[in-house]
Amino acid sequence: EVHLVESGGGLVQPGGSLRLSCAASGFSFSSYWMSWVRQAPGKGLEWVANIKQDGSEKYYVDSVKGRFTISRDNAKNSLYLQMNSLRAEDTAVYYCAATLVATAGYFWGQGTLVTVSS
Amino acid sequence: SALTQPASVSGSPGQSITISCTGTSSDVGGGYNYVSWYQQHPGKAPKLMIYDVSTRPSGVSNRFSGSKSGNTASLTISGLQAEDEADYHCTSYTSSSTYVFGTGTKVTVL
Numbered sequence: 001e002v003h004l005v006e007s008g009g010g011l012v013q014p015g016g017s018l019r020l021s022c023a024a025s026g027f028s029f030s031s032y033w034m035s036w037v038r039q040a041p042g043k044g045l046e047w048v049a050n051i052k053q054d055g056s057e058k059y060y061v062d063s064v065k066g067r068f069t070i071s072r073d074n075a076k077n078s079l080y081l082q083m084n085s086l087r088a089e090d091t092a093v094y095y096c097a098a099t100l101v102a103t104a105g106y107f108w109g110q111g112t113l114v115t116v117s118s
Numbered sequence: 119s120a121l122t123q124p125a126s127v128s129g130s131p132g133q134s135i136t137i138s139c140t141g142t143s144s145d146v147g148g149g150y151n152y153v154s155w156y157q158q159h160p161g162k163a164p165k166l167m168i169y170d171v172s173t174r175p176s177g178v179s180n181r182f183s184g185s186k187s188g189n190t191a192s193l194t195i196s197g198l199q200a201e202d203e204a205d206y207h208c209t210s211y212t213s214s215s216t217y218v219f220g221t222g223t224k225v226t227v228l
Contacts, residue, residue, distance in 0.1 A: 035217075037164075044120065044222035045156070045164065045207050059216050101169050103154040104209050104217045108163040 002026040002107045004096045009112030016086050016116070022079040022096030022109060030054075030074040033099050036081045038092035039111075047104050048094070049081065063089075086116045121146065121208055121220035128226040134196040137223045139208035140189055145218055147189035152211035155184055155193045159204045167206075168193060195225070203227045 008020040020036070035050040049060045049070040058070050069082040079096055093113050097105020122140040129135040139146065139153070146153055151171040156164035166175050168184035171191065181196045191210070195202055208220035 037219075045158075045209070045219045047209065047217040047219055050217070057215075059214075061216060095163060102150070102152040102211050103166065103169045104219070105164070106166055106169070106175065108165070110163050 002098075004098060004107060004109030006094060006096050006109045006112035009094065009114045011115045011117065012086055013118050014087060014116055017082070017084045018086065018114060020081040020083065020094055020096075020112060020114070024077045024079065024096075024098065027098065027107070029077040029098070031100065034070075034072055034079045035097045035099065035105055036070060036079075037095045037097055037104055037108075038090075038114075039095070040089075040092040043092075045104075046092070050104075051079070083114070086114075088116050090114060091116045119218070121210060121218055123206075123208060123220040123223045125221070126224045126226065128228055129195075129198045130228045131198055131200065133198050134194060135198060135225065137193045137195075137206055137208075137225070139191040139193070139210075139220045141191075141210055141218070142189055144214075145210040145212045146186065146191050148211070148213055150211055151186065153184065153186055153191040154209050155182075155191075156207045156209070157202075157204045158207065164207065198227055200227050 003025045036048040067085045093111040095111045096109040099106040155168040158164045171186045172184040
């Protein structure tokens with residue numbers, strides 16, 4: 001059974017940093033594109049970033065470019081999102097997702113809440 | 119910019135409803151058929167219902183179907199059931215090699 005478990009969320013002050021992790025199990029992690037998708041409270045979904053199977057390609061939504069970095073460790077079956085210079089508008093539930101097809105996510109985790117507030 | 123979806127759609131049990139998702143020639147209307155639809159119940163993670171415009175993942179009911187014409191994609195739910203009441207989100211691959219989601223649609227079963 002596929003499992004994606006996010007961790008690392010919490011309360012952080014504006015301008016601060018946070019590193020999210022996603023532990024994967026139940027599938028061949030190194031064969032999948034991995035993504036981060038977020039959802040602000042009461043709002044729709046927003047694709048944040050994705051990374052190719054071998055880490056050679058990474059793409060970001062414009063609003064996080066230069067602030068967020070996606071990475072993966074295939075040996076540890078783990079995905080990461082380093083978030084710097086956090087803003088109030090980054091407050092959201094962050095989901096980790098995996099896919100073999102051209103979509104934001106075929107399998108999804110349950111999400112981790114990030115709150116940016118003073 | 120987010121794809122445009124109606125804020126809400128409703129229908130009675132057994133009826134069919136259609137949710138639209140309008141983008142541009144840089145995403146939905148581009149030369150690739152990479153439109154997906156997700157169902158999301160309150161407090162839950164999204165669930166993939168349709169990918170590649172009209173392909174259903176294993177285990178998804180055939181009451182869900184997808185299509186696309188020009189810059190607009192559509193999700194049709196036939197034989198509406200109470201369990202279909204949820205939020206639905208479309209997403210499309212873009213010419214920038216990124217993804218963009220729709221504004222989301224709340225489906226209410228009357």
